[in-house]
Amino acid sequence: MLLAHRIRIDPNPAQRDYFARAAGTARRVWNWALAEWNRELASGQRPDAMALKKRFNAIKYSDPDWLDADGNPWLRTIHRDAHAQPFANLARAWHRYVEHRRTGRPAKPPRFKKKGRCREAFYVANDKLRLEGAAVVLPKVGRIPLRETLRWPGRIMGANVSREADHWFIALQVEVPDGVARQRPGGNGVVGVDLGVTSAATLSSGEKIAAPRPLKAALRRLRIRSRRLSRKLEAAKAVAGIAGRIRAGTRLPVSKNRVCGARALARLHARIARVRANFTHQLTTRLCRENRAIAIEELNVRGMLANARLARAIADVGFYEFRRQLTYKAARYGTMIVLADRWYPSSKLCSACNARHGTLALCERAWTCRSCGTHHDRDVNAAINLQRLATGALAAQPALPVASRAVTPGAAASLGPAAVGEVTPVRHEHGQQDGSGQEENAAHLYTRFR
Numbered sequence: 001m002l003l004a005h006r007i008r009i010d011p012n013p014a015q016r017d018y019f020a021r022a023a024g025t026a027r028r029v030w031n032w033a034l035a036e037w038n039r040e041l042a043s044g045q046r047p048d049a050m051a052l053k054k055r056f057n058a059i060k061y062s063d064p065d066w067l068d069a070d071g072n073p074w075l076r077t078i079h080r081d082a083h084a085q086p087f088a089n090l091a092r093a094w095h096r097y098v099e100h101r102r103t104g105r106p107a108k109p110p111r112f113k114k115k116g117r118c119r120e121a122f123y124v125a126n127d128k129l130r131l132e133g134a135a136v137v138l139p140k141v142g143r144i145p146l147r148e149t150l151r152w153p154g155r156i157m158g159a160n161v162s163r164e165a166d167h168w169f170i171a172l173q174v175e176v177p178d179g180v181a182r183q184r185p186g187g188n189g190v191v192g193v194d195l196g197v198t199s200a201a202t203l204s205s206g207e208k209i210a211a212p213r214p215l216k217a218a219l220r221r222l223r224i225r226s227r228r229l230s231r232k233l234e235a236a237k238a239v240a241g242i243a244g245r246i247r248a249g250t251r252l253p254v255s256k257n258r259v260c261g262a263r264a265l266a267r268l269h270a271r272i273a274r275v276r277a278n279f280t281h282q283l284t285t286r287l288c289r290e291n292r293a294i295a296i297e298e299l300n301v302r303g304m305l306a307n308a309r310l311a312r313a314i315a316d317v318g319f320y321e322f323r324r325q326l327t328y329k330a331a332r333y334g335t336m337i338v339l340a341d342r343w344y345p346s347s348k349l350c351s352a353c354n355a356r357h358g359t360l361a362l363c364e365r366a367w368t369c370r371s372c373g374t375h376h377d378r379d380v381n382a383a384i385n386l387q388r389l390a391t392g393a394l395a396a397q398p399a400l401p402v403a404s405r406a407v408t409p410g411a412a413a414s415l416g417p418a419a420v421g422e423v424t425p426v427r428h429e430h431g432q433q434d435g436s437g438q439e440e441n442a443a444h445l446y447t448r449f450r
Helices: 013-042 049-059 080-102 214-240 256-290 311-317 319-333 378-399
Strands: 002-009 121-125 135-138 142-145 155-164 167-175 189-195 201-203 291-297 336-340 366-368 375-377 412-414 423-428 443-447
Touching: 013 049, 013 080, 013 121, 013 155, 049 080, 080 121, 189 256, 189 378, 201 378, 214 256, 214 311, 256 291, 256 319, 291 319, 291 378, 311 319, 319 336, 336 378, 375 378
Parallel strands: 189 291, 291 336
Antiparallel strands: 002 167, 121 155, 135 142, 155 167, 189 201, 336 443, 366 375, 423 443
């Protein structure tokens, strides 16, 4: 199994300068390759990443665009991995774009990267680095201290050096033996998880887990630092005699005060991201360790973010990141992930008698069933209904590939064998007698990890 460990490093000023130049090299090579790719597409040709790489290698030490002021090839000061990997990345990006278009998913073609507006990173191959205890040795810069040692044993497949605010990190991709990477869950529970804004996660046991919501907590400081940087930018434009928008290619005069303001703002953004990621990592790890099966809803996050009133709160919780982490961690712990269809009425369906509540506004956090009189908390009821789907999928597991009855009354599940890491549809056809209101062809998805 391939796992990555991201470790903070402590480079000296000379090493920091090299890292910045290497990241800039990777960005500039990407832009060159993308421009050539687009030109070939416009002329009716079929671009090839390896052909572009050969063309670039033929000119990178002689073309005037890649020479410094003294006429020397400045690419010789940067290790070749930094300007060789962008071609492979571009090929993957175009393949992903074409695949998404073919399957009808929304997609945008690869775009040019702008300095200061893109992630600063570059690649180092596995045969060009080595670990020496709590330090890593990289080409051109030598030994760099690590803040922690590598977490997993195994063969290093490659590394990616990136910057977050004013800190540098190295992400080591390791091929870990299955006996070490895969772990057994600590419990045999089955849980339904309802994601929300008021509570980040509501479990079928009734537990409500509040999100730290770091963006909301730091919003005032974020606005203050953004205004300070904006004023410094306006002052730099006034010194340069620029009115209105800054044209492409225009360089403003560098100010230490403006650089410090930009770093302060970047540090605050990085802290917000770290707090959110730490909470999500702890919660998803706990759920995978304690349960054999977990059910969540397949939320339309893109559509939910279109709601101007809720977009900030939804993004502050991180619904998609929760699902992404839960999926790849389930592979390590052998946990089954059940994805309920987005049209499954988990909140409207009574978990006691299976009757469906007619209408349920977003502001109604509790409701009483007209059939059995049970009073429901909206989120807890949804989590219990999700738990029932997970229980049905788990009960049908030993019977694969033979069809097995589901837990939900009036539903028949036709289960097929699922490959590791692949999502397999499970069809639930509801009759009118069950009163669930689920559409005839609605389906929930489950992922089986071994």
